Amino acid sequence: MALHEVLLQQLFNGLLIGSFYGLVAIGYSMVYGIIKLLNFAHGDIYMIGAFSGLIFLTIAAPVIGAGWPSLILGLLISMTLVGLLGVVIQRVAYRPMLKAPRLSILITALAVSMILYNTVMIISAGRYRVFPAEVGTESFFIGTLRLTETRIILIVAAFSLMFILHMFITRTMYGKAMRAIALDRDTCQLMGIDVYKIIAITFFVGSALAAAAGIMAGVYYGTIHFFMGFLIGLKAFTAAVIGGIGIIPGAMLGGLLLGLLEAFGTQIPFIGTVWKDVFSFAFLILFLIFKPNGLLGRSESERM
């Protein structure tokens, strides 16, 4: 293949992976925006989403098959259930800590993360599990671009979810309340906004989107694993920071950029796949140091 063909192919791959990152990054960014918590458990929510999709498909396959219709049904059910899980976690673990020191709530989030992935590790016996979706794998070409039906559906679905979220944030009262709470929680309380309810909705939406990304990743990669949330959690956090943490369009943009960066990064001979993750982490660290407010973030006041 000629260079530009490789690049075109990687552009598509990058957008696809990047949209997963984006979906997970949104959850990080929303939660950080509203309660300033770096939710370490968010990557594990994504993993739980993938496993709940797997459980649904395993149950549903004998009845309605494991094709697109049952996948979509499974996606919606998992999104709801995992969204509720997010709300429960928020209620049990984070809400009592809202006024505690930052260090304490960070450690709490870490504990939640450990609980989630160790539970799944025990249940899944720590093995890779095949994701039992039966969807088209035959590829076809547009020009020289090799595509599959599945990939196209996945990318469309991911972008649709982002679009719906964008509408939700910008067009509804809930979205407005979310942004208001991010600015000043105490004042919102005085203004009669049910702050805790809005925080719960934020967790629901963020977790549901992560679950959707988890199922899509299951379809895309074919196997899932209890530790799959760790790496994507870190990368999605990177994506959220790139876009400017707390800014939702920023998270989407950051996810896509990071996906593209990685896709093209693997093409650089020196980096290759061996150093791919080192490359991502180094990028994260450098980004945090030199542009901690992200691409869309406004710089903080001139405080030194």
Place this chain on the structure above:
Amino acid sequence: MALLEIKDLTLRFGGLCAVNALSLEIEDGSIRSLIGPNGAGKTCVFNCLTGFYKPSDGEMLFQGQSLVNKKPHYITFLGMARTFQNLRLFKEMTVLENVMSGMHCRTNAAFFTTVLRTKSQKAEEKHIREVSEECLDFVGILDKKNHMARNLPYGDQRRVEWARALATQPKLLLLDEPAAGLNKDEKSKLIELMHRIRDDRKITIFLIEHDMGLVMKVSEKIFVIDYGVKIAEGTAKEVRDNPKVVEAYLGKEEEEESA
């Protein structure tokens, strides 16, 4: 030469101008006040002076040395200490430990001397303790040195802040609304304390205050700012009679004096 010289100090946040081309001088051994209506930019001036905000423009000279782009801890080291408008004590520590923090920049024990507990380190610890206790005694709460800071009544917490600032052994003390929340009795003690700080310790005082009565009593010279601009300076009487000041506080139409 003045102890502190501010020339054309300007601080902008986005489009908003919090401090606008402010110039003033503080002479050694004086007590000076900065007054102005709410939101006039008084605390911003202090934050610039102490390195918490980075001024957009202008120059600040302390004993002839520029304070621009200096970090807060270094400015304290140079000899300028401050108190905060809302108390910022180390609440979960004892009163004595709070005051000992001020001695940090005047001492220098590091890792090895600390671990080996050398003679000089022991002497230094003793010195820190003695100076801190002396400062507590000076403000009159030595008997409460082992209390948790958060358990003290408000007035005493204020005194801990002063003692802590004095422990940094400053040449200039910046007090941000020192009388806020104090009752009449405590206020008169505060005035006496400020005079003692200046006369016994030879420390220059620059304060922000809302209580006009206190400001008029204590300071030889007053600067008035409004919307970040200096509108008047002079003695208590000069300032009180300045129409611009009256206007800033009371609005343009009203001419009558309020106490």
Place this chain on the structure above:
Amino acid sequence: MAENKKKPKLTTPLESIIESLFRFFDNKVYRYTALFAASGFLLILPSLSSRFTQEIMTNLFFYVVVCLGLNIIIGYAGLLHLGYAAFFAVGAYTTGIMSSRFGIDFWLTLPFSVVAAVLAGLAIGFPTLRLRGDYLAIVTLGFGEITRLTIRNLDITGGAVGLIGIQRPVFFGITLNQISHFYYMFFILAILAIFVSYRLHDSRMGRAWEYIREDEDAAAAMGINVTTSRLYAFIIGSSFGAVAGSFFAAKMTAISPDSFMFIHSVMFLMAVVLGGMGKIPGVVLGCIIVVLIPEISRDIGQYRLLIFAFMLLIIMLYRPQGIWPDRPTISAKE
């Protein structure tokens, strides 16, 4: 709110027991007698117990050293460090490479190990310590992973297989190769770590960390250089980890990247937080819990981490200051 919870109520029997214990140990004679008795018992333990017990106790001492190092960073300076295993790896691999590749004597590798940890601490700490606290957590986590992956991918570190043939230290003509040798070696290290931690806590430096933890701006206004103080904590804590890593390498004679995973950083963190971060007896208690619980009941096995994670959550929710009791009287005396 938090304020109310901390208000002392000297009513429950537990609190009065704790108070009388504290009173008891206020007496210097009693305190030192108890300490000597405990040390004496630990000194003769190897001659009384099996290899297995010695192995566990050695591991406990090792944990105490590492976790007290981490405690300086988390407990004293209040910085959440999630890549501590990396510093431990830096020490272990410095000794490992120098010893197995170049045949350099173990004791000579120690200073290099500390220097390497200080350099790594500076490299990661200097640019990041001015960031927000939660960003630091992610940066250290990323740094931990970079270190592990780099070790895995390089030739000099032996790749995924790791290093073998690290020489045993020789101490006054005796080659340290028995478990009891290492028991005593780590025992001495643990005592040293406790000693250094105590001295640091009650000092100008220790107080500076506490001021910064309580109120960063006020600390800066009092003339404390926040960045430098934090950097000190970072470097000192990292050096503890590196020294422990060097001794770990010498004990194992073979090391591989699997000993320095994220999960190890988390185990260290748990030990620090469970007992009570910032408190030396608390950290030691945390180490005892983390090391001994899986040994007491072998069946726990795979549930070990899950149980610790739940404990961690419950501790954070109901007793953020850890299991080690606070003295109930401090604020009640007035």
